[in-house]
Amino acid sequence: MELLSLREMIARHVKPGQMLALEGFTHLIPFAAGHEIIRQGIGDLHLVRMTPDLIYDQLIGMGLVRELTFSWGGNPGVGSLHRLRDAVEQQWPRPLAWHEHSHAGMAAAYTAGAAKLPFGVLRGYIGTDLPKHNPQISHVECPYTGEKLATVRAVNPDVTILHAQQVDARGNVLVRGILGATREAALAAKAVLFTVEEQVEKLDAPMNATVIPHWVVSAAAVVKGGAWPSYAQDYYPRDNAFYQQWDEIARERGSFRAWMEHHVLGTADHRAFLQRIGEGRAAS
């Protein structure tokens, strides 16, 4: 593990054309890292996430995404991801290839990836149209019972990027609260990057806490508030109001571009981004 600035971590480890997973199920979504990818304009990406959420809406809308593997592509509790829809429906700003799973299928694909098995097994996709459209879904016969079960091809990202609460002096990372498929996405990847709320001498980790040991972490960067508008348990809550505002911001291409230019491309780092959000809120 090496501790870097976010800019350097992204520049050194994320390359055009890679398969990237920025995971975190509603919780601990690595927004700051996604924004830094946008600032550096790293494109032609194959993005993987169970729930693309706002951060992938932004990456897609900025034209950095070639392919998307996912299982639910909405704005949670609000509605559509308008930039994702525009890419799928109108190929704007570029065509998007997509590979669609159910949550159970995606979870099995990450789990197989973490275990370095070429496929995962589930009793899934029964009576659905998804297997017709996704060749990563197939079937296998149980050698004991003869039952036909669904399989999914393993997902092994080039780089998985996660956000977490703490990193300690040796580089161990603590993740607390809702985990989603973060551990599986981390262990399935060739390289694992973390943004964290803070560096501490010793993790605030009781026995059986979820800790990613330092020797599986490629690099980490301290980015306070790095999951905002998603949240970090015990640090700050989910900004549900922003998720609702995003519906309006992203609905039109023009308002989306203007917002991105002002808030992301127009700021040097995540602190400046948050300050700009704050300015907007103070003005309204």
Added chain:
Amino acid sequence: MELLSLREMIARHVKPGQMLALEGFTHLIPFAAGHEIIRQGIGDLHLVRMTPDLIYDQLIGMGLVRELTFSWGGNPGVGSLHRLRDAVEQQWPRPLAWHEHSHAGMAAAYTAGAAKLPFGVLRGYIGTDLPKHNPQISHVECPYTGEKLATVRAVNPDVTILHAQQVDARGNVLVRGILGATREAALAAKAVLFTVEEQVEKLDAPMNATVIPHWVVSAAAVVKGGAWPSYAQDYYPRDNAFYQQWDEIARERGSFRAWMEHHVLGTADHRAFLQRIGEGRAAS
């Protein structure tokens, strides 16, 4: 979940001929529950455990076991399980059928059982003789890569019995420390029984602690010291000295029977058992 005395819990839920798993990897082995099965003479059992340990040596030596599914049958750090050996080598006190796995295979069998899949997949048993002797091991071909992988048939015990630290007023159970395959064994089973160190109003459980929710627990019994001579993290340490003594006790049929009659059959419950152990120690 209903809270019962250990005697009543075993009498009500454990029946002759069942497939039972008393799990706990070195840690939290439910010795008191095993002794109660011996006191009640519930036999013809198919026992499942990764590491049979002393408690299965005792059940086997008492003639209560018809079949054994396992992956490592020794006295950890000490040597052989003499009663297990006697059953396999000399069919004493009765013949024993056994189904042998590697740890990775047993873990996959429990995991498949918990997921209610008929089989688990692993890149395992390569170049070993185990598949020749265990028909529960087979192979399957990856539908994407063509790789041949090992499979194990799922294990789904009739009853899984575990020991844990705490149960709360609603029946939720806290497990802290080394988990082994306890959660998988619990979720694979048709019924789950717990012995616990104590009942508390509210579990001493930080966020992300390992808690088994009350509605998957069939019954629980408070048995202080119920894992001894195994251990309960934060309550009492493993009695390594007893594990070493067991080698001598179990080596001969006569000394084994005498010890069991005096300590287990000759005591009414686990407290009396521990007192008798204490008397023996005071006398020596």
Added chain:
Amino acid sequence: MSYSKDEMMTVAAARLLTDGTTCFVGIGLPSAAANLARLTHAPDTVLIYESGTIGTRPEVLPLSIGDGELAETADCIVPLPEIFSYWLQGGRIDVGFLGAAQIDRFGNLNSTVIGDYDHPKTRLPGAGGAPEIATHARRIFIVLRMSPRSFVPQIAFRSSGGFFEGGDSRERAGAPGAGPEVVITDYGILRPHPVTRELQLSGIYPGVDPAAAQAACGWPLAIAAELEQIPAPSQEHLDALRALHARTDRAHSTLHPLPL
């Protein structure tokens, strides 16, 4: 006592949950109904959200399926892959509560696309947890407002299976759960015919004309031999639901300080 169509629908859904039920909940109306049941007549309802929170007791409705409130009030939190393997596929869910964009007469759901899959007119969020919830939960409750655009003769895409092509086609496909038991709409309740498995209007809300329900359905909606008159929401349920929504609106419109 007046109440809205959504209130009637939410209370009708909540009333179907008996105490002690283990319930796999999606966001929106299902979450409102399940929490209403827990806060009123069924306090020991076990709520499971796909984010991995088991036994949650939120004070306000979550906006997302992974709000911190769910983690803080849960009996335990498990990794998401485990929710789907050990808990859902593991056969531990009594009731799966689903919504969708479209439903057909056999309770199959579409939440994926309107139009052609590869070149959709409208791309919807997708299936998420629904396909395997629909397969494995012992019983399926569906909550959906009725209109000819949502209750359609033919869904564009089958995101999750109900009774497939009807009759015993679901059982023959090997789905372990019993399939859709009830569809709660804003007109009344639909249940499958015991043999054909086609959804029929089996209960109607106070003051609603069954013909209006039929007009709101995109296929010729049959009416069950015995049409239940569903009672209006009780004051207790209405009060609890309104208080829940008020707390929720307050919480979601609170501007939290930025983590600067």
Added chain:
Amino acid sequence: MSYSKDEMMTVAAARLLTDGTTCFVGIGLPSAAANLARLTHAPDTVLIYESGTIGTRPEVLPLSIGDGELAETADCIVPLPEIFSYWLQGGRIDVGFLGAAQIDRFGNLNSTVIGDYDHPKTRLPGAGGAPEIATHARRIFIVLRMSPRSFVPQIAFRSSGGFFEGGDSRERAGAPGAGPEVVITDYGILRPHPVTRELQLSGIYPGVDPAAAQAACGWPLAIAAELEQIPAPSQEHLDALRALHARTDRAHSTLHPLPL
């Protein structure tokens, strides 16, 4: 300075571990060697025990693979199935440290039976974690005292694979790891011939006659072209090992109060 054969063997094994190595450790000599390395020249050795403890730093050697000491000093604890799937099969282990009852000339191990499997003369504990450690760890170190009964021409049962039938038969079988790199004995060190993969005596301890090693081996043991003269244990290693064993003996013979 005098030292026992076991001390020489343990120190020789420990010295092979370089700092920062991720090491999957079994109980007994492997555990002693890996902990000795960690307490001396390789403080950042990452020890993983199959009980699910990752990054443990025990003060005393565990008697069992799941002693509380391992949990208390670990960076994290994961469920046992995960150790074998995500960590071992996941390709995250540099060195797997194995013992056994018997070894053959290709580094295949038997820890299962002496005699016929179904009617064994001696039933041994069995394979445990070894089969998949032997498959997946990048490098395999084997520690075993040498005698004609343990180094045998033909093992009764192959519990875990080394180089199978020799040559490239291991690679052809699809085992990802490189196989046995070294066998540390109480006479010296054996390494596989680069082509035939037959184990050869490649290093010898001070004052040991290679002919004595050959006599202790159940097959005609070849001697490598260059036979390394392995240095005696350093005082630092000996002191650390003796202190570790003394602490361990004290800890394991302590009678703890019964949990009454």
